[in-house]
Amino acid sequence: MAVLRARFFSILYAYRNQVSSFQWNARMYLIHTIVFGAALGVRRLLFNFFVLSLGYDEALLGTLITVNNLTALVAALPMGYLADRWGRKKSLIGSGLLISLSIVIMVIFPSAGMFVVTNFIMGLGMSLSSVTMGPFLMENSGDKERTYLFSFSSGLNTAAGFIGNWLGGYLPSWTGAYLHVDALSSRAYGAAMIAIAAISVLGIIPLIMFKAKSLKASERASIASIGYIKDHAWQFSKLVIPMLITSIGAGLIMPFMNVFFRNVHFRSDSQIGTLFAWGSLAMGIGLLIAPVLADKIGKIQLVVITQGMSIPFLFLLGFSPWYWMSALAYFFRLALMNMSSPVYQTFVMEEVEPKARATVASLVSMASSFGWAFSPMVSGWIQVEYGFKPAFTITLIIYVISIYCYWRFFLRGKTGFTKAKRLAERAI
Helix, strand or coil, X not given: CHHHHHHHHHHHHHHHHHHCCCCHHHHHHHHHHHXXXXXXXXXXXXXXHHHHHCCCCHHHHHHHHHHHHHXXXXXXXXXXXXXXXXXXXXXXXXXXXXXXXXXHHHHHCCCHHHHHHHHHHHHHXXXXXXXXXXXXXXXXCCCCCHHHHHHHHHHHHHXXXXXXXXXXXXXXXXXXXXXXXXXXXXXXXXXXXXXXXXXXXXXXXXXXXXCCCCCXXXXXXXXXXXXXXXXXXXXXXXXXXXXXXXXXXXXXHHHXXXXXXXXXXXXXXXXXXXXXXXXXXXXXHHHHHHHHHHHHHCHHHHXXXXXXXXXXXXXXXXXXXXXXXXXXXXXXXXXXXXXXXXXXXXXXXXXXXXXXXXXXXXXXXHHHHHHHHXXXXXXXXXXXXXXXXXXXXXXXXXXXHHHHXXXXXXXXXXXXXXXXXXXXXXXX
């Protein structure tokens, strides 16, 4: 107990020192992350239920998720160029407006065709945000606090998701009572979605408060030339391929976790919302611990170890017959699989020259969106025909392949990996 207490306070001390050095723009972005993250947490929980309440099935859900992420995939490079022309501030504000607008339109015009259109709009907004975030954080942080800023941003986002998921579990009941309709009706879900659209607009205010920042040409992220991309194709490929493979597996199951707990374990909206809230908290804790561990064992070592440790919990999540075990595995899987994500983003940004960072951010966004663009459509069909177990089985295999790629590209033959593994086991 004394050792755990000492480690806890050492983590707090490290964070206090690093957070105090965050720049003004970074602090404003973190406030935006809290508000916008809470709104999107509600949206992630309720959107599937809103569509199903209108009489549509999981196959359409898969199609809509595919449209959203396929748009983000195709738009990544064009959005990278647009972000360069607009600047980071205008790009982030534009992204917030697009996402908020998409939520409002889908509620006002709740048809299958309009769902496709609004998911296209949301995909554009998410793509613009994704390609802007990495270069923005790089340009507004120093070498010392950079990993902490990336992880703190992701940690706050998931902590906000904790609030959003908890709120989302109860919001349809509140809106349903106000409208005198059933909490599971499309009107209750629609009113809840309108409420979160209003909250997401509030999240744009901190972005408006950004201060202009002067950067040297060598420090500014930009879209690299085609010739530069060709000359560094293998370097870029190694950085992107593992994320691409991971996204294919994640897209099979993660967009449907609320449906999984409702259909397989027969949980109510409020129970699922509470579960997702605690899951977000577990992931947030993992994200906050990650930079401290990365300082001790190395960034890429942390990626391989934590993602590898998540595999048994993914198996329990998908195949346990008991809800309590599946829920517990869900917490551990979220924390372990995702805690290394901002650490790897920092690693990627540091591996390339400043002039290539916007390009790599676009490629990373495309890789992350690829699986989520195509896998949900396949998974929706699998669920309708065979249930969830085949989707979990395929995801397990794909995750093992992606972890091998991280090891093969960056750690094979490095003697420090065994030492890092021992340190990680003691730290975790």
